[in-house]
Amino acid sequence: MADQKKTLGVVLYPDFEILDVCGPVEMFGNCTEQVELKTISHRAGPVRSTQGVAMHAEFGLADAPKLDMILLPGGNGTLTEVGNQPFLAWLRERCAAAELVMTVCSGSAILAVAGLLDGRRATTNKAWFKTLTEGTPAVRWVSEARWVEDGKFVTSSGVSAGIDMALAVIASRFGAETSELLATMTEYEWHRDAGWDPFARVHGLV
Amino acid sequence: MADQKKTLGVVLYPDFEILDVCGPVEMFGNCTEQVELKTISHRAGPVRSTQGVAMHAEFGLADAPKLDMILLPGGNGTLTEVGNQPFLAWLRERCAAAELVMTVCSGSAILAVAGLLDGRRATTNKAWFKTLTEGTPAVRWVSEARWVEDGKFVTSSGVSAGIDMALAVIASRFGAETSELLATMTEYEWHRDAGWDPFARVHGLV
Numbered sequence: 467m468a469d470q471k472k473t474l475g476v477v478l479y480p481d482f483e484i485l486d487v488c489g490p491v492e493m494f495g496n497c498t499e500q501v502e503l504k505t506i507s508h509r510a511g512p513v514r515s516t517q518g519v520a521m522h523a524e525f526g527l528a529d530a531p532k533l534d535m536i537l538l539p540g541g542n543g544t545l546t547e548v549g550n551q552p553f554l555a556w557l558r559e560r561c562a563a564a565e566l567v568m569t570v571c572s573g574s575a576i577l578a579v580a581g582l583l584d585g586r587r588a589t590t591n592k593a594w595f596k597t598l599t600e601g602t603p604a605v606r607w608v609s610e611a612r613w614v615e616d617g618k619f620v621t622s623s624g625v626s627a628g629i630d631m632a633l634a635v636i637a638s639r640f641g642a643e644t645s646e647l648l649a650t651m652t653e654y655e656w657h658r659d660a661g662w663d664p665f666a667r668v669h670g671l672v
Numbered sequence: 673m674a675d676q677k678k679t680l681g682v683v684l685y686p687d688f689e690i691l692d693v694c695g696p697v698e699m700f701g702n703c704t705e706q707v708e709l710k711t712i713s714h715r716a717g718p719v720r721s722t723q724g725v726a727m728h729a730e731f732g733l734a735d736a737p738k739l740d741m742i743l744l745p746g747g748n749g750t751l752t753e754v755g756n757q758p759f760l761a762w763l764r765e766r767c768a769a770a771e772l773v774m775t776v777c778s779g780s781a782i783l784a785v786a787g788l789l790d791g792r793r794a795t796t797n798k799a800w801f802k803t804l805t806e807g808t809p810a811v812r813w814v815s816e817a818r819w820v821e822d823g824k825f826v827t828s829s830g831v832s833a834g835i836d837m838a839l840a841v842i843a844s845r846f847g848a849e850t851s852e853l854l855a856t857m858t859e860y861e862w863h864r865d866a867g868w869d870p871f872a873r874v875h876g877l878v
Binding site: 476483484485487488489491492494495496502503505512515516517518519520521522524591592593623624625626627629650651652653654655657664665668 | 690695697701718721724797799832833858861863874
């Protein structure tokens with residue numbers, strides 16, 4: 467199986483949201499036969515999350531290995547990264563070469579500003595939906611969705627929605643039984659319906 | 673508020689389960705007025721999780737600051753740590769001085785082997801419940817519970833149960849409205865009932 471393993475690049479940046487990363491990482495990281503995770507940030511070393519704990523990036527952008535799949539989290543740092551041109555250029559290059567690109571929360575706003583979601587359906591977190599989407603009219607933003615899949619881009623709603631997105635992606639790529647096993651193992655009651663989104667109503671979007 | 677902040681020690685060890693840590697960290701890390709998080713491991717530096725990504729420990733056991741609260745995760749590394757006498761001694765000392773000790777998944781088995789749960793009600797993950805509990809008959813193990821609170825010890829079931837435990841602890845200590853806000857912000861449908869545990873049935877424990 468080793469040769470068939472996919473490399474999933476987990477992209478970190480200062481002030482990322484910890485559960486945006488570690489929800490999907492819990493699920494993909496337990497797909498040990500199918501996926502190998504690599505953590506990447508602007509530079510290798512510790513990267514501090516908004517929640518105060520740091521994750522360790524193995525690679526900087528410049529020396530990141532080839533990535534089959536990409537996970538881009540959201541967080542307060544989004545506000546800085548949407549103006550980080552070298553990072554946006556790196557995302558354009560790496561997303562073009564990847565077969566699957568996933569975002570959680572405001573991560574989709576970074577892809578949108580990079581122009582990578584033009585003409586595509588996508589979602590983002592619901593508490594800041596209007597702010598996050600207003601500058602990118604070429605994206606077909608979906609205001610009520612737990613996650614949205616359009617081509618190789620899968621964008622999810624806020625924070626914990628990344629866990630449901632990950633299980634859906636794993637089910638479609640590696641088999642539904644794998645996701646069922648992961649959800650049971652992690653004692654997680656997952657939302658299998660991409661349209662389940664009570665938070666759209668909470669925030670007056672529907 | 674600065675003087676009233678509680679220090680929450682997030683304890684890491686090699687081969688910990690990433691969501692055991694980052695579920696509760698998402699919630700406590702957003703209680704910025706009430707809590708300050710510190711990551712601690714055997715030694716400062718990167719600590720690899722079972723899922724392949726590493727978190728950064730700011731402190732080693734020897735130089736960890738005073739801890740008001742402790743979070744101890746589970747994971748495959750539990751099997752090693754239950755035999756790590758210096759670590760068990762450190763936990764005895766630090767748990768005695770703390771006002772609140774929380775575990776996720778197999779983390780409670782480490783406290784149990786350390787003798788810290790003798791005579792107390794506690795739970796652990798349901799897939800490995802019998803294995804994790806069989807050597808510690810002095811603990812009043814609860815086979816059906818999302819989490820169990822007994823004195824200053826709050827033990828939760830497998831992996832994602834730590835998120836519900838965290839929200840319950842935050843509700844009781846910092847106010848229910850804080851937990852409601854956190855759950856909405858992170859778009860998390862939380863289980864408010866400590867007795868909710870469908871996984872006990874899945875694994876034939878009830």
